[in-house]
Amino acid sequence: MGGRRTLTILRSRPFLTLAIVAAVWIAASFVSRGFGAYGHLRYLVELAAVIGLVAAGQTFVVIAGGIDLSVAAIVTVSAVSLPLLSWQADPTGLTAVLAVLALTTTIGLVNGLGVALLRVHPMIMTLAMATFLQGLLIIIAGGSAVTAENPLVRWLGNARPAGIPAGVLLWVAVSVIVLAAMHATSFGARLFAIGANPLAATLSGVPVASTTLAVYAISGFTSGLAGVLVLGMNGQGYVGIGDPYLLASIAAVVLGGTSILGGLGTYAGTIPGAILLVTITALITVVNASPGWRSILFGSLILGLLLLSGREQARR
């Protein structure tokens, strides 16, 4: 029994992705001096935390059979609107952070309303939302960067309690909650049912509309959280700060073995998926190519990795 269980874990997609990460790290540390240093690897995981947070909500949405193309815009909304909020009344800065998270959760909720009640296709709904938010941001913030003076945000981006970056600790905490919600609650079980066969889920009494609402709200929340973290790490927020996280979040989800068709997958795969993405980016930076070539390389590598780690079988 124990042997069979070990075998299942060894064969699972999350483990495979983790193995690829380890292999790339080991290979890269031989090629490039300093890549394998603890400080550098810690830095990679810290960067991965932002992707991991955005991809947490994305994993929920994708498992439930949807997709959220507004995550990048929501990250930007969070990172740009937070510095604009005054925190003087509350010396910790917590109130402002909570207000921003409430705002991004509401944005997600509106996405969910469009998808669940107005039956707009998730791609259209969230893409429209992203475009809308970008316009709004340009009007409010213009082209200038805003500096974050919020103590909590600064702490999150720079503190290292016990040598571990605060952002990574936040990611660990979120991961635990996400994994529990996904695999240990009836809410999680409903997600998978809706993603695999929405019609059968409806006829089995699953409250499809409210579950869909919750899923997009969660995605808004975790994107907002990622925005707070990226602002803290960056010190400044500007329009476009969230842009890299759209493709990254979807790639991390898919690299981790979650089916883009919905109904199958786990956040346990998205975590190494996010780390793998950051690692690839770091490797490309080492190669020292022009930005154009970097993008081309990045795209090709993701495609190659997906082909390598198994394409999805056709579903009947």
Place this chain on the structure above:
Amino acid sequence: MLATAPLLAARGVSKSFFGNPVLRDVSIALQPGRVHALLGENGAGKSTLINLLSGALRPDGGAIEVDGRPVSRMTPAYAQQAGIAVVQQELSLTASLSIAENIGLGAYPRRFGLLDYPELAVRARAACDLVGLDEPLSMPVGHLSLGRRQMVEIAKALYRRPRVLILDEPTSSLSATETKVLTNLLERLRGERIAILYISHRLNEVMALCQHVTVLKDGTCTADRSLEGTDANELVRLMVGRDPGDLFPRWQASALAANAISVRNFSAGLMRDVDLDVRTGEVLGIGGLVGQGQEDLLLGLYGAIPARTASATVNGALGLPGGVPKANALGLAYVPADRKREGLHLIHSIITNMMLPAFARLPALKLRSRRAERETARGLAAQLGIKGDLGRPAQALSGGNQQKVALAKWMPHHPLALLLNDPTRGVDVETKREIYMMLRNFAAAGKAVVLLSSDTPELVHLCDRVAVVREGQIVAMLERGALSEEAIVSAAMGAEHQKVAA
């Protein structure tokens, strides 16, 4: 007869999947001008044999022969060239294409390299006329009922002018009239010396239509003989491997009881202003031609589609349930007809499928107990005779067992009324008997069963009353004493209406 070589034959073919033998040394010969029945329970190997004959699968051992000559590499393309056409049980039509386009798909007539629509229309019309399809050719197939789609599928096979026609359960979704049209058609094709292989679970059809029979049981051939002088019970014995006994449990009157469901002026989908009472302790049948609104009746009661009513009582509560979760809370449970599309999550494990209604009604953040889930599922599986590892995905199960899972998932919630949409379609005899037994016991326990069925004998032998639906109305409510296949069919087709007029 012996002198002519069979048009298509399998000689001692074997096939296994992942080391599991599915067919062992099976032979079958399709002669011109003969309707050949292929019988067997679900999982006996019928579909595999068809796939071998049509080139979709390659045999591990043995040979496929066309016109008496062995074919070394049978492929679907070669089969089509050789005039072999298969009407699959799983419909292979494209919903958004028109009837004509579906019929011609893959064999479009061409002119100057372009699709020749006028020619396609002429030839598709001819094929449609053969099966009695009078819908406009440009209508998208998605707009047709399941039964009409089945006829399109048959027309598609005929369009290719086959010499060998293989029909996999063609009547499972057909109404009585459509079945009649098909029967006449097959008689005619037989006269044109076409070889026909006919797979069906309906023995009376087989007895009436076919001349020769091959019976499969667990992948081996248990009979290959003329149907003359064979009776239905004997065939069942060959399929099941034991005495059939009675398919239907003995009917017993239940104590007269209260109304479980009662609606007045109920409208939903095609149904218009219908009054209906479903009593506790009864099996109420819903009959009629396919697509007259019967399904809308069930879905409307279940809260799955919008419904209006003047007054309604459901298990003591006033008014119709406003949605499926509410209907479940009122003790209603629904088992859909299309178990693959509507009933199950095929890619998920059997356990998860069985537990889904529980997940749906528990508080969202309630923690799951995998051990308790396993135990519940194991209990249900034992109760319903579902064998094997419950961690397998549901798609690994045979059709009959899938249907059992679709039923089983409601049992832990002790529903007060079961709404069943054709629960025995494409289900083998043994499973049918088990399901009938369950339904009768369910009714005997003082609960209500509404059984929508396209299988008329089922309605006659299992139900306390049968409501016959035509054009969105309940045109007859037949009590137990007045139940007969003739009564149901004539009410369904409006025969008594003509009598009044005459």
